[in-house]
Amino acid sequence: MAELTFLEQLDVLAEAADSTFEAVRTPEALEEARIEFLGAKKGKLKSIQKQMGQVEKADRPAAGKRFNEIKQAIEAQLERAILRVQTLDASDSDVPSGEIFDPSLPGNACRLGHLHPITQTIEELKDIMGRLGFTVADGPEVEGEWYNFEALNIAESHPARDPLDNFYLATANSNSGLPRLLRSQTSTVQIRVMESTPPPVRIISLGRVYRPDTADATHYPMFHQMEGLLIDHQVTMADLKSVLRLFATSYLGSEVHIRFRPSFFPFTEPSVEADFRWHDEWIEFGGAGMVDPNVLEAVGYDPEQVTGFAFGLGIERLCMRRHAINDIRELYRNDVRFLQQF
């Protein structure tokens, strides 16, 4: 039989590689095939390459070109075989050999996480207040003194502005040079909304606030508040009470009672503490009152034309009441065994 030419040998090699790699199903067979065809010393491709020198000089460029094509094709086959073996390997671990794979069986359920109880509470509060016609407004957590104090009628000498009672930042606002602090209440958003919107206003704002309070069962240095603000013509304390009652009964159930205790906030007049009674216990949830005329003037509203009410509730306290959590610190320990109960 006549000896095969170089090009014919290449073709034979390509066919052999094709069927060998196609048949590969295991890592061992893969390694064998790789060495047989692509082995650096004794691989079949290498041996053919060595014969290149015997090809007529004139035919060498064509032979070299064909050799490279076949080499690339074999390398691509190797890649495909690697992928195939990996895939088979992965499915093999689920399906022991001999067992039939039944695609109609339910899969292995993966453990899903869920929202943190505070986030769940925030979503529920938004939902309840949304049904009462309140839209959600937002504001920054790093604030200037105008929004956290001044526009809220909190004078320079007021103890609430004491640096020891606030988290002031070491660096001032780069544009204005004014001091900055982490907001201590969401009432800042009242000012931001009124400055940018003409009345009427009906918003809630939910977010983090910061105070250097020592952590105990009911206090934490970072907590969440829900601010509410309604400004319109002829708004009264009766409107405030009915909104808070509707809110409380929607959140905790129809057996909840609500009570106002006289209080003081520089930005509301009159001011109250709102308590809810649930399961024979009165709990303070937050402060509220009629927006002080000085605040309305600070944002450019006419207190002769419009009045309104505002309230600020502690979201942790609401969440704890609902779930009978008796220590606020549990919410922030990040213990999944605790959090997954809710």
Ligand code: FA5
């Ligand atoms: C205020 O922050 C006022 N801005 C509320 C307000 C808004 C009054 C609008 C009038 C009009 P106060 O400091 O009382 O008020 O805080 C409100 C609620 O936040 C408290 O009732 C309590 O539920 C919660 N709270 C206060 N400090 C903490 C704390 N360290 N940890 C957890 N919750 C807290």
